[in-house]
Amino acid sequence: MSIEVQNLNVHIKDNHILKNVNVTLPEKQITCIIGPSGCGKTTLLRTLNRLIESTEGVTIEGKVLVDGQDIIHSGSEVTELRRKIGLVSQRPCPLPMSIFDNVAYGCRINKMFNKRRLLIYQVQKNLKAVGLWDEIRGRIRTPASRLSIGQQQRLCLARSLAVEPEYILADEATSALDPISAKTIEDLFVQLKEQYSIIMVTHTLRQALRIADHVVFMYLGEIIEEGSAEEVFNHPQQELTKKYLSGAFS
Amino acid sequence: MRISKSKKISEEIAKVCMCLAMLIVFGFVFSVLWTIFSKGMKAMSWDMVSKLPGGGFYIGKEGGFLNAIVGSLYIVGASTLIGLLISIPVVFFLNVYLKKGSKVAYLARLAFDVLFGVPSIVYGAFGFTIMIFFGLRTSLLGGIIVITLLIIPIFIRTMDEATRNFPRDILDASFALGATRLETLKVVLRQIAPGIATATLLSVGRAIGDAASVMFTAGYTDSIPTSLSQPAATLPLAVFFQLQSPIPEVVDRAYAAALVLTVIVLALSITGRFITNRFSKNKV
Numbered sequence: 001m002s003i004e005v006q007n008l009n010v011h012i013k014d015n016h017i018l019k020n021v022n023v024t025l026p027e028k029q030i031t032c033i034i035g036p037s038g039c040g041k042t043t044l045l046r047t048l049n050r051l052i053e054s055t056e057g058v059t060i061e062g063k064v065l066v067d068g069q070d071i072i073h074s075g076s077e078v079t080e081l082r083r084k085i086g087l088v089s090q091r092p093c094p095l096p097m098s099i100f101d102n103v104a105y106g107c108r109i110n111k112m113f114n115k116r117r118l119l120i121y122q123v124q125k126n127l128k129a130v131g132l133w134d135e136i137r138g139r140i141r142t143p144a145s146r147l148s149i150g151q152q153q154r155l156c157l158a159r160s161l162a163v164e165p166e167y168i169l170a171d172e173a174t175s176a177l178d179p180i181s182a183k184t185i186e187d188l189f190v191q192l193k194e195q196y197s198i199i200m201v202t203h204t205l206r207q208a209l210r211i212a213d214h215v216v217f218m219y220l221g222e223i224i225e226e227g228s229a230e231e232v233f234n235h236p237q238q239e240l241t242k243k244y245l246s247g248a249f250s
Numbered sequence: 251m252r253i254s255k256s257k258k259i260s261e262e263i264a265k266v267c268m269c270l271a272m273l274i275v276f277g278f279v280f281s282v283l284w285t286i287f288s289k290g291m292k293a294m295s296w297d298m299v300s301k302l303p304g305g306g307f308y309i310g311k312e313g314g315f316l317n318a319i320v321g322s323l324y325i326v327g328a329s330t331l332i333g334l335l336i337s338i339p340v341v342f343f344l345n346v347y348l349k350k351g352s353k354v355a356y357l358a359r360l361a362f363d364v365l366f367g368v369p370s371i372v373y374g375a376f377g378f379t380i381m382i383f384f385g386l387r388t389s390l391l392g393g394i395i396v397i398t399l400l401i402i403p404i405f406i407r408t409m410d411e412a413t414r415n416f417p418r419d420i421l422d423a424s425f426a427l428g429a430t431r432l433e434t435l436k437v438v439l440r441q442i443a444p445g446i447a448t449a450t451l452l453s454v455g456r457a458i459g460d461a462a463s464v465m466f467t468a469g470y471t472d473s474i475p476t477s478l479s480q481p482a483a484t485l486p487l488a489v490f491f492q493l494q495s496p497i498p499e500v501v502d503r504a505y506a507a508a509l510v511l512t513v514i515v516l517a518l519s520i521t522g523r524f525i526t527n528r529f530s531k532n533k534v
Contacts, residue, residue, distance in 0.1 A: 095440075096532040109430075
């Protein structure tokens with residue numbers, strides 16, 4: 001149960017965004033993808049659940065194997081793939097509905113439960129998992145947009161977890177949050193890695209240092225170095241990685 | 251010191267200009283309403299809105315213009331419903347199915363802009379040509395078809411504006427949970443509900459008040475149509491025909507018809523705003 005990327009090249013119109021990317025993302029760990037702005041981190045993440053396909057002029061070459069199956073060219077069902085790979089985006093993005101309906105939305109479209117009692121249980125369970133249940137109990141039918149930004153991000157995480165994914169993609173999931181909310185989300189990821197494989201794009205090196213088990217360093221669309229967090233942070237092999245970690249560029 | 255004084259003066263001048271512009275607009279609205287109310291109330295009575303034109307109506311005798319009220323509501327109700335059913339899929343296709351920057355979307359928007367600006371008399375003439383081609387007479391159906399054509403560009407452009415500002419992240423959030431584009435329609439509709447309400451109000455306002463397009467297509471009659479193939483009277487045409495009369499009582503009835511038209515539009519606006527507020531509570 002892992003994600004393996006082989007010779008992946010992504011072009012958007014004339015721009016070669018990802019250049020011959022080869023990487024294996026380990027399961028039940030937190031993998032942090034780091035690198036300067038515009039290096040292709042988000043493109044790589046969006047390729048893993050094929051959201052990149054909604055971009056005009058995109059061409060994808062190479063393979064992305066999820067549980068051994070090539071998701072790019074096998075004609076596999078994209079909706080099933082996306083259910084299996086949850087996404088938490090940079091800015092919290094609640095759907096225009098109530099808190100309950102936000103978490104229930106994915107379960108409903110994937111027809112996961114045929115009894116309302118089970119759906120309610122699933123919503124409660126996931127709101128509890130992200131520590132939101134006690135804060136919002138009694139107003140679960142109010143619009144999600146009334147929650148604070150930090151609460152909204154935890155709601156988005158609960159919504160992703162409710163469809164029982166195997167992987168969670170997080171695209172700078174804490175960058176729009178205040179430090180306390182960011183810390184809450186980080187702690188949640190650390191707890192969740194026992195059940196899910198988490199792939200996280202981050203701009204903050206200190207965050208990667210705190211939570212990463214595995215690190216992928218990208219620069220100008222290429223993977224420069226990857227390995228365990230200990231190896232990459234303490235004994236970087238490549239000159240570029242050393243420079244980036246020392247803050248020579250960002 | 252001098253600079254701050256000149257800034258203050260220019261600020262004051264701008265403020266006075268804006269207040270003047272506001273006053274002109276308010277004055278205009280008030281004078282329109284005043285004219286319609288003061289002249290329309292002279293002839294207004296319960297009979298006017300509850301009875302069909304009786305014998306001698308057009309020379310100032312008994313009866314009312316219920317035929318025009320019902321005809322207008324039939325045409326506007328049906329064309330709004332059909333317009334919505336056609337416009338929502340178009341807007342959804344432009345914004346969700348087509349990728350950002352799509353040439354098809356660009357051309358479609360250009361076409362709708364052109365249609366948006368076409369005068370209603372042209373729609374009337376076009377509708378008339380089509381009716382001749384199919385051998386149709388002036389009828390309720392003709393009126394509904396032409397008014398639907400007239401309001402579709404308004405629907406699409408207004409809803410499209412609301413949907414183009416739609417946060418792309420919301421679509422991605424829905425897709426990322428495994429939703430198909432069709433399933434995402436529910437999310438889009440909830441988010442653009444206020445936009446749909448605004449588009450409906452604008453369309454209904456245009457549809458109910460347009461005389462030129464229904465003149466050749468719906469025709470005019472003193473009775474209430476009982477089938478789609480019968481002609482239908484409309485309020486704008488009731489105003490138009492009666493205002494030309496040399497008999498003062500009939501001219502007053504024209505203003506009474508204008509008053510009913512205005513009250514219907516006002517009532518729809520207020521209801522629309524109320525509904526919009528209810529629907530936008532979940533908007534993010």
